[in-house]
Amino acid sequence: MVRIIPPLLLDWWDCQNAEGSEGGHLARAFLLLNLCELGELIDKSIQPEEGGTEVPQGPVVKRIKVSAAIQGQTQGRVAGNVLAFSEEDFETLSHPHNDALVISFLLNNIRIKHVLVDPGSSANIIRSTVIEQLGLLDRIIPTSRILNGFNMASEATEREIILPINISDAVQDTRFHVIKGDARYNALPGRLWIHNMKAVPSTLLQMMKFPAKDGIRTVYASNMR
Numbered sequence: 001m002v003r004i005i006p007p008l009l010l011d012w013w014d015c016q017n018a019e020g021s022e023g024g025h026l027a028r029a030f031l032l033l034n035l036c037e038l039g040e041l042i043d044k045s046i047q048p049e050e051g052g053t054e055v056p057q058g059p060v061v062k063r064i065k066v067s068a069a070i071q072g073q074t075q076g077r078v079a080g081n082v083l084a085f086s087e088e089d090f091e092t093l094s095h096p097h098n099d100a101l102v103i104s105f106l107l108n109n110i111r112i113k114h115v116l117v118d119p120g121s122s123a124n125i126i127r128s129t130v131i132e133q134l135g136l137l138d139r140i141i142p143t144s145r146i147l148n149g150f151n152m153a154s155e156a157t158e159r160e161i162i163l164p165i166n167i168s169d170a171v172q173d174t175r176f177h178v179i180k181g182d183a184r185y186n187a188l189p190g191r192l193w194i195h196n197m198k199a200v201p202s203t204l205l206q207m208m209k210f211p212a213k214d215g216i217r218t219v220y221a222s223n224m225r
Contacts, residue, residue, distance in 0.1 A: 083211055092220075101116070101203045105167040105187075106167070112130060123192070126179075127180075144156065160177050174189065175192075207219060
């Protein structure tokens, strides 16, 4: 049985013993013990008599009381480089949208645009025309893998490449599967790249944040610049 102590009484007692002395804590323990014993007497007094009908009990709701002092101490211990989105980030939105998160990154000091950050993809994909234009065909590694799309349509890839992706001065070697044909985006970094970057993308806020040595860095969508 869950015993609920009247919160007003506990709040009054906390105010009377704000110093947190040892005697105050001991007296408070005796107070709680007496209240629990009083609750047992009340329980016995409302028990149905033999042959009577029990009073149905609804779901028990557990109350959690958090004092402002404890919250302040907890916030004081939180590091300043916590990865989080704030109300200021929402101020960057000028109107409602339904856009995907499309960014750009540097590759061999050349900016690659139309890069879709896709948490729904388990693979990193890049177009073969991008590799050809960068003159990196000799770095392609022959391999074989089947990529399945949303409608379970499959496409075989026979090549992959490892590229040093530079995003906001953070460089990471990333393995891409090279695909042929036309595509709307030049590259598609998926979950593997996102997790390795320890990044948190937000399509709503049109930005992505990730930790770096000098703190949290923010990458904005290309259409936000």
